[in-house]
Amino acid sequence: MYDPAQLRTFLAVSQTLSFTQAADRLGVRQSTVSQQVRKLEAAVGRQLFARDTHGVELTEDGEAMLGFARSILEANERAASWFRGTRLRGRLRFGASEDFVVTRLPEILEGFRRDHPEVDLELTVELSGTLHERLEAGKLDLVLAKRSDERPGGQLVWRDRLVWIGAERLRLDPDRPLPLIVFPPPGLTRARALDVLERHGRSWRIVCTSGSLNGLVAAARAGLGVMAHTHGLIPPGLAPVPERAGLPDLGPVDFVLLYGKRQRDGASHAAAERLAAAILAGPVPRSERFRAEDRYI
Missing domain, CATH: 3.40.190.10 (Periplasmic binding protein-like II)
Known part of the structure; x- marks a missing residue:
């Protein structure tokens, strides 16, 4: 049995290829991220990351663990939702940059619609700059877009x-x-x-x-x-x-997730958090030429 917290930490590191960025995403110390990865590697008996002073990369076993980790966390979430007896409802206005739509986002959205059929999901595909403007105007609840120099916030999904x-x-x-x-x-x-x-x-x-x-x-x-x-x-x-x-x-x-400042009701906020969690747990492309300058501690 693998610890869900360790699996979430593993996914955060695998997506950012950075222990520092993973710690920022999870809101914990970098030492905590390192410790969680060590424990997961001890549990599986395999090295999941190859790390040195220049960067972090997934090993072959780490690539295999990606699919297992996502499946385990998705199963945990479905079980928790079932026994809580709550179903998400409401309207979720989600905006995504066209760059990301051509990757695995359709698969993520399909899974969200399957798991939460009573959420009225409205998808807007636009330029990142336009999505930032619509978010600030209160016309979107959640946005996945490139980080703007003028709007440096957001939760890192992929660099x-x-x-x-x-x-x-x-x-x-x-x-x-x-x-x-x-x-x-x-x-x-x-x-x-x-x-x-x-x-x-x-x-x-x-x-x-x-x-x-x-x-x-x-x-x-x-x-x-x-x-x-x-x-x-x-x-x-x-x-x-x-x-x-x-x-x-x-x-x-940087591709980041940003929440709307004016959530109209609790349902839309809960739906936004659930979709954000699915995006953060889902697969994202990784450049072979860009390696985060990070060291495993």
């Missing part, structure tokens, strides 16, 4: 790095303005890309603007230009621009 991507056959002329494929304002990746280029003195021109990720991907596949995108979510047919192109580094990006 990655923004990279320049384009068609593999694309060739960039360093003496000509960089052709850009971007979301319209208030897209956060757009703002980051333009700011970085301006700070590095690299000239640019916008060759395509679309509010749809599919539209941007189609333009990039056609070789019209480059776009800033999360490394762990690179669409098929596109690849990171080689370092020899000399494009400036775009830096890290």
Whole structure:
């Protein structure tokens, strides 16, 4: 029998690849996270994480434990809900950035609808900047989006790095303005890309603007230009621009959960917390190039 608290800690570390970030997410000390992981590894008799002074990575046994941990915690939650005799009801207005919708979020939402059929779930898919604005306006109860420099809060779900991507056959002329494929304002990746280029003195021109990720991907596949995108979510047919192109580094990006400030009733708040827990426990993409600078203690 595995301790649910240890399993939740394991999932937090596996998603952030950081003992420090996992501690922040769980609201405990880093030493507590380390202790919980040690106890779980002792219980299974296997090493779940490979850690050194440079970072943290899941071992093969750790990858296997991911599915078991989620199944055990989901079963515990279903049993607890059954014997509490309570069923979630009400309306939940959930907003998600288009980046995340193309990953495993549909599977998470399907499970939520199955477990809580009486919750009226309203899904809004938008740019992260727009979702932040709607949340502040009280039009959403829960948001999964990129963290904004202007709105630095939120509960970390996943950390990655923004990279320049384009068609593999694309060739960039360093003496000509960089052709850009971007979301319209208030897209956060757009703002980051333009700011970085301006700070590095690299000239640019916008060759395509679309509010749809599919539209941007189609333009990039056609070789019209480059776009800033999360490394762990690179669409098929596109690849990171080689370092020899000399494009400036775009830096890290955090996907976070944010709650609405004006919950209209207790039901919507309870539903938001339940969906947030499912997202935090669910699988998320992890960039192979980004490793959290963290040490196992």
